[in-house]
Amino acid sequence: MGHLPDGVSGPHTVTVLGAAGVVGSGVVHELAKTGAVQRIVASDPRTDLARAHLIDIAESARVVGSEVDTEFVLATPGELGPCELTVVAASVPEVPTGDRADFLAANWELLSGLVPVLERCCAEGGVVLLLTNPVDVMAECLRRATSLPPERILGYSLNDSARLSMAVARELGVPASRVSAWVLGEHGAGQVPLYGGVLVDGEPAELTPEARERVDADVRGWFARWSALSPGRSSGWATPSGVAVMVTAMREGGVLPVSVFTGCEGAGHYGLAESFVTLPAVLGAGGVSHVERWSVREDERSALAGAAEHVRRAADRLLPG
Structure with missing residues (x-):
């Protein structure tokens, strides 16, 4: 499966929520390409598209003759369990001419619906990495709405x-x-x-x-x-x-x-x-x-x-x- 040496600290298994989107699938591809982790669990309501991305990413590794052999898993939110790192790439589309307050509220509604999933994924000391914008506000809201230790919530910037x-x-x-x-x-x-x-x-x-x-x-x-x-x-x-x-x-x-x-x-x-x-x-x-x-x-x-x-x-x- 993975190639990280035994005893190496840091995430070995990463779950990506929103894995069918441009950013989420890009995260899966980049982690696989760089060999950063052993196992990637992808989850998205658009199951077929997420599965297609995983097939494509796995084949791209073979095209370039990569020595990295990452394990890919496709899972529904209900099937997700504890892991070291959960990357949240889920987001509503941002309309440049739209109202920023509406965008913020819509993304928090989306993120708040994932709270049970995040708490389950982080039940054994896991970390959350938020990509959802506005990232600072989303991270602060997540801190208030969950039991997660705040040092285990990261925002991408x-x-x-x-x-x-x-x-x-x-x-x-x-x-x-x-x-x-x-x-x-x-x-x-x-x-x-x-x-x-x-x-x-x-x-x-x-x-x-x-x-x-x-x-x-x-x-x-x-x-x-x-x-x-x-x-x-x-x-x-x-x-x-x-x-x-x-x-x-x-x-x-x-x-x-x-x-x-x-x-x-x-x-x-x-x-x-x-x-x-x-x-x-x-x-x-x-x-x-x-x-x-x-x-x-x-x-x-x-x-x-x-x-x-x-x-x-x-x-x-x-x-x-």
Whole structure:
């Protein structure tokens, strides 16, 4: 079956909810391609489409002569049992011209219906990785609505930092592979780019105020540019690739920008309200090991506090009382 050595920590079995969608099937493919796990359990109401994806993904491994031999299982929600990691890729379609509040409410209705499944999947210390947007609000609502320890709830937000790195690269006229840049805060309007931490070739790179404004406009205009293309899908390659990176970090360690509970170990350094926002987190087999205590500027700290409060209020509206 799988090829991970005995004794290796981190998820060996991953369940993917919403496995028939673009993102969910992409997660299955990326985890299988990279050999990140031994066993992938796929679940989706569109059973035939999910089954077709599994057949295609398994055959793709044979086409390229992969030595990875991942086990694939197709299961209904009622058949799902405990596993180390459950990836939630289920979502209602986001309409660019639609009401954001309606989108939030519809996705929480979808996610809240999965609560019994998630609690069953995580019954033996499993971790939940949410891809459902708005991810910070969904994670905070899930924390309130379940008995799951908050350090075992993760929200995906790696794409924000990738987009900042690419925008900085365009501004400086260098290849994106040479740039490292981080975004903390809330996925969406509450992003907090850490310009003081931008690196080019591993060395600090100072951007002028005018350059920062252009980079900000570039990053914050991403969704409008994407929507103008009318692709009819979300980021079906970047997000699955990021999920594989997170799974590797759960096994090997390393700091990543992840939406985590502000009550996790080390997060108190930032002085934030109880909520979920992206912070520099060290992952382990049990979810968040701890949050790194980074030095941030006062304006960045204030922006982080505003993002956490915004997420908290949005969750309050969805779960009054």
